[in-house]
Amino acid sequence: xxxxxxxxxxxxxxxxxxxxxxxxxxxxxxxxxxxxxxxxxxxxxxxxxxxxxxxxxxxxxxxxxxxxxxxxxxxxxxxxxxxxxxxxxxxxxxxxxxxxx
Amino acid sequence: xxxxxxxxxxxxxxxxxxxxxxxxxxxxxxxxxxxxxxxxxxxxxxxxxxxxxxxxxxxxxxxxxxxxxxxxxxxxxxxxxxxxxxxxxxxxxxxxxxxxxxxxxxxxxxxxxxxxxxxxxxxxxxxxxxxxxxxxxxxxxxxxxxxxxxxxxxxxxxxxxxxxxxxxxxxxxxxxxxxxxxxxxxxxxxxxxxxxxxxxxxxxxxxxxxxxxxxxxxxxxxxxxxxxxxxxxxxxxxxxxxxxxxxxxxxxxxxxxxxxxxxxxxxxxxxxxxxxxxxxxxxxxxxxxxxxxxxxxxxxxxxxxxxxxxxxxxxxxxxxxxxxxxxxxxxxxxxxxxxxxxxxxxxxxx
Numbered sequence: 001x002x003x004x005x006x007x008x009x010x011x012x013x014x015x016x017x018x019x020x021x022x023x024x025x026x027x028x029x030x031x032x033x034x035x036x037x038x039x040x041x042x043x044x045x046x047x048x049x050x051x052x053x054x055x056x057x058x059x060x061x062x063x064x065x066x067x068x069x070x071x072x073x074x075x076x077x078x079x080x081x082x083x084x085x086x087x088x089x090x091x092x093x094x095x096x097x098x099x100x101x
Numbered sequence: 102x103x104x105x106x107x108x109x110x111x112x113x114x115x116x117x118x119x120x121x122x123x124x125x126x127x128x129x130x131x132x133x134x135x136x137x138x139x140x141x142x143x144x145x146x147x148x149x150x151x152x153x154x155x156x157x158x159x160x161x162x163x164x165x166x167x168x169x170x171x172x173x174x175x176x177x178x179x180x181x182x183x184x185x186x187x188x189x190x191x192x193x194x195x196x197x198x199x200x201x202x203x204x205x206x207x208x209x210x211x212x213x214x215x216x217x218x219x220x221x222x223x224x225x226x227x228x229x230x231x232x233x234x235x236x237x238x239x240x241x242x243x244x245x246x247x248x249x250x251x252x253x254x255x256x257x258x259x260x261x262x263x264x265x266x267x268x269x270x271x272x273x274x275x276x277x278x279x280x281x282x283x284x285x286x287x288x289x290x291x292x293x294x295x296x297x298x299x300x301x302x303x304x305x306x307x308x309x310x311x312x313x314x315x316x317x318x319x320x321x322x323x324x325x326x327x328x329x330x331x332x333x334x335x336x337x338x339x340x341x342x343x344x345x346x347x348x349x350x351x352x353x354x355x356x357x358x359x360x361x362x363x364x365x366x367x368x369x370x371x372x373x374x375x376x377x378x379x380x381x382x383x384x385x386x387x388x389x390x391x392x393x394x395x396x397x398x399x400x401x402x403x404x405x406x407x408x409x410x411x412x413x414x415x416x417x418x419x420x421x422x423x424x425x426x427x428x429x430x431x432x433x434x435x436x437x438x439x440x441x442x443x444x445x446x447x448x449x450x451x
C-alpha cells in the first residue's frame with residue numbers, strides 16, 4: 001500500500017499537532033502507569049504515579065481545560081500524592097535497606 | 102528616527118507571524134524571569150546576612166567586594182560550583198539527583214505567573230507578567246503545594262534518618278499550613294471577584310490589609326511556615342537533626358536547594374504584596390512617571406523581606422507539635438472566619 005505523499009492535504013495541520021500531543025501524553029500516562037504497577041520499590045511506584053498524574057494534567061491543559069488541569073495538579077499531586085508519600089514514610093523501616101547516618 | 106528603524110521590522114514580523122513571535126517572546130520572558138529570580142535571591146541572601154548581622158551586633162560580610170561585602174555572594178557561588186559533586190553510597194540515586202531539580206521547577210512555575218511590577222506608560226499601567234492566566238492565584242497555590250514533594254524526594258533519596266525526619270517534619274508543616282493559606286487566597290479572590298493576580302491588584306482601591314486584617318496575619322504566618330524560616334524551621338533544626346533534608350547534599354546540589362529557599366522567599370513576598378499590600382498601586386511620583394509603579398512595588402517587596410528577616414532575628418523555634426497545633430486548631434478556623442468576613446464585606450460594598 002502506498003502512503004499519500006502530502007498528508008496535510010487530507011488533514012488539517014493543527015489536527016495533526018493535537019493528535020501528536022495527545023499521543024505523547026497518552027504514551028507517558030500508560031508507560032508510567034505500567035511502571036507504577038511493576039516497580040519493585042514502593043517509593044519509585046509513588047513517584048511514577050505522580051508523574052502519570054502530571055501527564056493527565058498536561059492532557060487537560062492540551063484540551064483547553066486549564067482550570068481542570070491546575071485542579072488536577074493541586075488535588076492529585078499536591079494532596080493525594082503527598083498523602084501517599086506520607087503513608088509510605090510511616091512504613092519506612094520495612095522497606096529501606098542499610099540506612100547509614 | 103533610529104528607534105523606528107528598529108521597531109518597524111519587529112512589529113511587521115509580529116503582525117505576519119503571531120505564533121512564532123509569541124514563542125520567541127515566551128522564551129525571552131522565561132530567560133528574564135529566571136535571571137530576575139536568581140539575582141533577586143542573591144540580593145536577599147546578602148540582605149539577610151547584613152540585616153541579621155546588625156541585629157546580633159556583628160558586621161555581616163564586610164571584606165569581599167569594594168564595600169559592604171557585596172561580592173561575598175559571588176565568592177560563595179564560585180566555591181559551590183567548584184566543589185566536588187558527591188553522591189552518598191546507599192542513596193537512592195535518581196530520587197537524590199532529581200530532588201533539587203523538582204524544587205527549582207516548582208519555583209519557576211510560580212515565577213512565570215506572578216507579575217513582576219508594572220510600568221506606567223502614558224497614564225496606562227502595564228503589568229510585567231510572563232503568563233497572564235485567568236486563574237493565576239489558584240495556579241500559584243497548586244505550584245506551591247509541589248514543594249512538599251521536593252522535600253520528600255530529598256529526604257528519602259539521601260537514605261539517612263536525619264534527612265528523613267527533616268522531610269517528615271517539613272511535609273507535616275507544609276500540608277497543615279497550605280489549607281489556611283489557600284482559604285486566605287480564596288477570601289481575597291472573593292473580594293476582588295477574580296482569581297487573576299493582575300485583576301486582584303487592580304481591584305485594590307483599598308488595600309486588602311485594611312479590608313481583611315485577619316487574613317493578612319494568617320497569610321503572613323502561613324507564608325513564613327511554608328518558607329520554613331524561624332520560628333517554623335523545625336525541618337532543619339540543627340541541634341536535633343543536623344540540617345534536615347539537605348544533610349546529605351553538597352556542592353552545587355546543596356546550592357540549588359539553598360537558593361530555591363531564597364527564591365521561594367522572594368516569590369512569597371511578591372505574592373503577599375500583590376494580595377494584601379496593593380501590588381504596584383500608589384500615588385504617582387512626578388518626575389519618573391514611567392517607573393513610579395515599579396518603585397512602589399519594589400519598596401513594598403523590600404519592606405516585606407526586611408520584616409521576614411526581622412522575624413528570623415527576633416524569635417526562637419517552636420516544637421513541631423506546637424506548629425501543627427497552631428495550624429489546625431487556630432489558623433484553619435480563623436481563616437474560615439476571615440472567609441465569612443470577606444464574603445460579608447464584599448456583599449455590603451458591592
